[in-house]
Amino acid sequence: MTALPHSTAKKLGLVIDLDTCVGCQACVTACKGWNDAGIGLSDQDPYGADPSGTFLNRVHSYQVTVPDAPAQVVTFPRSCLHCDDAPCVTVCPTGASYKRAEDGIVLVNEDACIGCGLCAWACPYGAREMDAAQGVMKKCTLCVDRIYNETLPEEDREPACVRTCPTNARHFGDLADPDSKVSQLVAARGGYDLMPDMGTKPTNKYLPPRAKGPGTASPLAPLLDIKATGIAGWLDRMLGKI
Amino acid sequence: MHPAPSVILFSTLSGLGFGFLAFLGWGAPTPSGWVAFFLWALGYGLAVGGLLASTFHLGNPKNALKAFSQWRTSWLSREAWASVASLLSLSPVALSDIFGLGLPRLVGQVGGVLALLTVFTTAMIYTQIKAVPRWHHWLTPVMFLGFAVAGGALLSGHAWAPVLLLAVGAVLWAVWRVGDGAFARAGQTMGTATGLDRLGVPSVFDPAHTAGNYLKREMIFVVGRKHAAKLRMLALVLASALPALVLILPLGGAGIALAGLMHLAGALAARWLFFAEAEHVVGLYYGARG
Amino acid sequence: MNQPRVETQREVGDEVRQTTCYMCACRCGINVHMKSGKVAYIEGNRDHPINKGVLCAKGASGIMQVTAPSRLSAPLRRVGPRGSGAFEVISWEEALSTAVSWMKPLRETAPEKLAFFTGRDQSQSLTGWWAQNFGTPNYAAHGGFCSVNMAAGGIYTIGGAFWEFGQPDWERTKLFVMFGVAEDHDSNPIKIGIGKLKARGARVISVNPVRTGYSAVADDWIGITPGTDGLLILSLIHCLLEAGKVDLDYLAQWTNAPLLVNEAEGAEKGLFVKNAESQPFVIDRRSGHPAPWDGKGVQPDLGAEWQGNRTVFRHMAEEYLTPEYAPEAVASRCGVTPSRIRALAAELAEVAFDQAITLDQPWTDFRGNEHADMPGRPVSFHAMRGISAHSNGFQTARALHLLQIILGSLETPGGYRLKPPYPKPIEAHPTPHFVTTPGKPLTGPHLGYVRSPDDLCLLPDGSPARIDKAFSWENPFSAHGLMHMVIPNAHAGDPYRIDTLFLYMANMSWNSSMNSTRVMEMLTEQKDGEYVIPRIIYSDAYASEMVAYADLILPDTTYLERHDCISLLDRPISEPDAAGDAIRWPVLEPDREVRCFQSVLLDLGARLGLPGMVNEDGSPKFKDYADYIVNHQRRPGVGPLMGFRGNGEAQGRGAPNPEQMERYIENGAFYQAHVPAEASFFKPWNAAYQDWAVKLGLYESPQPYLFNIWSEPLRRFQLAAEGFGPRQPPDHLRDRLKQAMHPLPIWYAPFGDEDAAFGYPVHALTQRPMDHYHSWGSQNAWLRQIKGHNYLYLPTKIWEVQGFAEGDWARVSSRAGTIVVPVAHMAALNENTVWTWNAIGKRKGAWALDEGAPEATTGFLLNHLISELLPDRNGVRLSNSDPVTGQAAWFDQRVRVERVAAEDHVRGTVEPMFEKLPDPPREGGGPIRNGGQNSSKNFAESLRKLLRLPEGTR
């Protein structure tokens, strides 16, 4: 099972717009809530001195120093990228970790997982977290239990994190289809891969922040030299315009 | 990477065990009777003990048998096969040695090769991980095999043992030399990890989470430089130089035992460093303030 | 091998119950998925007007709010010294009779001795009505320490405001400029809106000393020096006027710019010139003669001068065209270069005038003039506490409204739009009521809009009638009261002593007070063997820091366990295109001895025999809050909820409908009344809107009005300060009133700036984290993992000059106190500003957290540095508030930052550190149920123990 499929019919994944993400962490807790109700994501010492828990999606916050411009802050959601060449899959000794041939989703079959942690080591993106209570590996499922779930209304068949994102910075779709909304966004906005040199060929893409800075409107010209004409002159000129 | 005692024990003990088993299988030495029993038991004990230790690392060991299923792709699965194959294939030779059954040595030699192969598969588990540049190098299997062979030679009282031990020292030194620059050479930075190198130079602003998590515990382990340098010296001296010296001294069996213990301690230190010094690229997301 | 079968058809639960979120005042609609009677998952309601399906981090983790171990579980009576946190559990009957025994004598003798203040109360129309019927003048909610500058500055100027009273025309705006917004109450709508602008590629600019969140995604960031926005805005106005880039037609038609200002020396100076009918008038350009301001076809002359009296427009031009507002003159003060200011002005003008839009929608104005379409200026603004939490915030808010007005963008397509019940001129608001008569209710509501000194709440001797000194000369327009001054004033007995302080959901001994350390002392100080504030009754749902300081605790339900009402009488959930209200209902039954506070309040009211709460035979009028919500009528036919009235079809006005609650539940817990298309813009002047609003019950008659560039109520106070009129301010306040009550928007340096001269040069701010709501988030196991402690962020300049390094700590001091806290470097920050996340720091032992919790050990509050009083001036210490509205000036704070070496301070423990509080839910308030974890987790936990080694072996 840990052999990667030669190709997948679809490449379902997320496109995350860093120009729009405000770092609200909604996708983090929506993901936690949905998956806690499903596969269970435990917390240790939840009200204690050293709490710790399993999350499938984390939102980081970076500051970027930019030449000749004020520094920027970029918030950065991080979850499984559902890589084409997923090293987390091939290292797995049990076959628990696998990539689906039909849609490219990378999943863990918890019934087979021995909790060796090797897949988490193999993932360059920190997309896998071992659940300390269950002893099995957890990762983003791309909400496979939502996107095909016929018990949900059709419009809700999208990942929990996408559904909740207030700014609509998260987009879900088929990146193998060049006409899909997500592929077009990637094309239009220069969507990119994280650590491409790792050779993982991520499916998820990130849209870079747009260029920032002052606008380009041409400077305003005074109506006339107010110092010379006084307010009265200004008024005449101004109201003459009506 | 978090230097988990179970994994350190596992890889060190089983490496030593399989190395020794390889020598026993090959027939150098070729003990018999109680001595054979004792030596084979030592080899098996180390190898199996190590393997058992490794199961402590598992979150869900009840599925352990499933680990044999993915030999086509997974080095860990291959290791499972190789270890079982070598342990099984060596058992007739062991029995033959103990009871003087006179089985052809070739059987043992095949087993010996399998034992080294096991060590190689163990090494490959780490070597294959691109996300840990320090490990992702051909020197990693060389080091693992080096430890196995030198350790095996030591326990076997092999004449070449001092040389092999010194060679392990050289390999360790090379591993550190190469390893220290590996992360930088891999070229991954917070900028490539986030893609924000497009804009400028990123650094962590606010932590993604102030609480702990598996990633921070498992992948982000920082050893102090001074601490590491001291430990390296210790590892080098204990694993390589001192046992080589002791072996040269005419101390007989006691010398081997002493050298063996020293070497084991050195190997454990080296293995602790192997994990503790290994930087996983995921640390980039967490920056220094992680 | 085949792929394993994946369960893709998982049923989330067995039932969905729709109600309203509560983790902030945004009030999003939620779908609560229930499984076997328990909450399984909470997601946004897609049909809900506010959030349209999305939820924020707090809303999406609401499940952890209803399972938190910090939930109070039974009424408590204090048994140890106040503040020690020693309680005994009592029955509800005992709790209620105790409260009544304290309150009843007060009502019969001196009702003002009961002060009832509520925090971020979403039921103010009930709590205010209760207090009014009790007869105490001492009631307000949190607005005074929150953002009353925003509310009052807006309502006095445009009859509406930022805050959640309106929103940009997200669909059409092309340029959106935010001043000092980190989160706001319109939390999800703003995020949805920003998302829409981003998707359209519209431009977003943020003016904020700190570049995070919205400011981080903004296309441009102006890292202004705190407290100087007014100056920046007036400079933009200067530039626009100078270039003639103002919407003259808009000014002439919809604002008081063409009204004439009385120039004659005397008591009328600066008020509008009035005609025989006491109406202000304009000069008609066509005739050059006076004409009614609301006359059909009149073309007001903005430049008129009549009998020596000039128009507001001329006063305005003269004020703002002076060189003191030129970019070059304000640049260094604002920390923004002149060219940036000019560029911003140019950008505003270009979008407003060169990229103007038109909506093909005919409409008729209140004068009867018909308009073929709706012209729009697609520039919009939003502002919040970055502007309002300063002592010049009222005037700064006014300045920003003036900027929108001269651009002609307010209430036009693409601009900023008000949400019903706004627009609403001050004339349509009540004035404050305060006269007490033992045993009798007040004659009207407490809070209102003052028009002149006559409306102040003063006792015959001229002293403040209210404990918080609201509506006094110190803060004449304090429309929301001054919650932050209640405890200090009650402690000081200034203006008088009270007996019982009745608080509801306000964490006043911690993050909600200025000078928290001192407030804790005030609450526990004794005189002659009695506490200076003798009795404190408090309703909280959780074990907050405040609980320890109460004598009687009335534990509330959580938001999924009660009825609630988000009413048009209060702060509804309207959108510009629809009035909206909503409910909460118990989707869960409480499993503890807790009661919905509003029901408790009605019960207390009935026991006290308060008018409106008892039948003629003295029996309780309402069974509970739900009964009240459905059956109470504020005016005939107008009740808390507007939807499904009468036979179920009536909207706005209609008899109570016993089915109303059910109908709301069926409808997803909300109701909307849509604004007709021809009424959707120009609402203050749009006849169709005015008629619709009357029909809905928002007002009793149409209320068209002009925007108040020149404010007469302000000018009346200036006149008083100048010595005119019968009611005169104390002398020590005259100068400050003359300055602050300027009838045109102005800027003056925030009062806190004076501290710079005393060695406190650095501005210190807080920001709301998007993932926590004030103090509530720490009890939420998911949210506290995200932010369990905070840093003080230092700008590069301070970082480098003092040689700070990662992991360092700093001593931060102000005139009021000192804190020692962990610091971190932030590059995208105004160079004279430090800041931290608000209310992450917790007191040891509170919120049912372990005493080693990072919230308590390394989390900290800035509040210990913020004094509630300004420094002594001639023996008088005024409150640290805006002089107009009494808004708490949180962000005026100035500090000094010094690196502390590791030898001098043990890392890992912030200062000040207070004694650990015992944990009331566990130690005083009965047993804790299941550790706050759901049972599936407990099962997993035990299974794990059976199967494998203890944790930590990996």
Ligand SMILES: Nc1nc2c(c(=O)[nH]1)N[C@H]1C(S)=C(S)[C@@H](COP(=O)(O)OP(=O)(O)OC[C@H]3O[C@@H](n4cnc5c(=O)[nH]c(N)nc54)[C@H](O)[C@@H]3O)O[C@H]1N2
């Ligand atoms: N997630 C979350 N949402 C909340 C709350 C919460 O606690 N958490 N609280 C709710 C409440 S009660 C309120 S009142 C609102 C408040 O909503 P906001 O006013 O948006 O919240 P604050 O965090 O007070 O934001 C003040 C902003 O003003 C900036 N600022 C400070 N001084 C100045 C200045 O002089 N000029 C300018 N231009 N900017 C300045 C600060 O950097 C900060 O970004 O949020 C509500 N929504």
Ligand SMILES: Nc1nc2c(c(=O)[nH]1)N[C@H]1C(S)=C(S)[C@@H](COP(=O)(O)OP(=O)(O)OC[C@H]3O[C@@H](n4cnc5c(=O)[nH]c(N)nc54)[C@H](O)[C@@H]3O)O[C@H]1N2
């Ligand atoms: N330094 C600094 N301080 C500030 C601010 C700032 O910007 N900087 N902002 C100020 C502002 S704008 C505000 S609005 C205040 C916030 O002031 P508060 O409203 O006092 O703040 P909270 O911490 O939310 O405290 C409310 C209390 O309500 C309780 N509670 C929660 N849910 C319920 C419930 O369902 N029922 C009942 N009965 N109680 C409940 C909580 O447990 C908590 O004890 O803080 C102010 N303090």
Ligand code: SF4
């Ligand atoms: S929910 Fe959306 S905006 Fe919020 S952190 Fe996640 S991706 Fe960013």
Ligand code: SF4
């Ligand atoms: S992101 Fe990591 S876990 Fe996900 S597919 Fe890629 S390598 Fe595997």
Ligand code: SF4
């Ligand atoms: S932890 Fe589980 S999924 Fe990951 S490699 Fe090990 S067995 Fe496979």
Ligand code: SF4
């Ligand atoms: S797709 Fe689902 S599992 Fe993955 S991050 Fe989003 S919510 Fe979590």
Ligand code: SF4
């Ligand atoms: S913004 Fe968040 S916390 Fe506030 S009501 Fe909406 S979902 Fe709840």
Ligand SMILES: [Mo]
């Ligand atoms: Mo607030």
